[in-house]
Amino acid sequence: MDAVEVEELSMTYRVPVRDGGLVAAARALVRRQYRDVEAVRALSFGIPAGQVVGFLGRNGAGKTTTLKVLAGILHPTSGRVRVLGQVPWRRHNQYLREIALIRGSQPIGDAPELTVLDSFHYQQVLYDISDGDFRRNLAELSELLDLDGILQRQVRAEPRRAHEGGPRARAGLPPEGALPR
Ligand SMILES: Nc1ncnc2c1ncn2[C@@H]1O[C@H](COP(=O)(O)OP(=O)(O)OP(=O)(O)O)[C@@H](O)[C@H]1O
Numbered sequence: 001m002d003a004v005e006v007e008e009l010s011m012t013y014r015v016p017v018r019d020g021g022l023v024a025a026a027r028a029l030v031r032r033q034y035r036d037v038e039a040v041r042a043l044s045f046g047i048p049a050g051q052v053v054g055f056l057g058r059n060g061a062g063k064t065t066t067l068k069v070l071a072g073i074l075h076p077t078s079g080r081v082r083v084l085g086q087v088p089w090r091r092h093n094q095y096l097r098e099i100a101l102i103r104g105s106q107p108i109g110d111a112p113e114l115t116v117l118d119s120f121h122y123q124q125v126l127y128d129i130s131d132g133d134f135r136r137n138l139a140e141l142s143e144l145l146d147l148d149g150i151l152q153r154q155v156r157a158e159p160r161r162a163h164e165g166g167p168r169a170r171a172g173l174p175p176e177g178a179l180p181r
């Protein structure tokens, strides 16, 4: 059994549309018009446990949509998906603790008032990581990613996107590294 199993996955977004102007806005209150956007069509693949893979495609090809389905954020239109034997969109706590999704545009999802270290502690609680594992992972990843200088700074102080300078994007990595494996 593959760690990630995807069979005939399809996802179509239903997007409300209307013409500009007040009349159209009022009409949309009574009768909304929708347009279908086919983001993923009949996608199948499998990834064995322990394999590191890249997922490439042109802009708008459906990569983020697929990852959101695998992470349990989106319920797909059709298809069969199992990750670690679980149906992601059922969002079982145990499943959510086994996975991490780090997005380039939003590497840390926690409150921006927290310091980077506080946000790691928050992740420690969420993922139920023991103090020993947490300390070990933090030491290893801080050195690897050169995080010492930013641990005491507020998350908001770090550049938002990876291409804006890095520290916040680097700081997005440790929670996943802190997963017990
Ligand atoms: N929330 C949404 N509502 C409607 N359409 C969406 C939504 N999210 C994505 N789409 C559309 O679905 C298609 C696939 O988008 P998706 O973001 O999954 O692609 P991507 O491969 O991640 O693209 P990129 O390389 O630009 O990040 C695109 O046509 C996009 O416009």
Ligand SMILES: [Mg+2]
Pocket (backbone or CB within 6 Å): 063, 064, 065
């Ligand atoms: Mg994307």
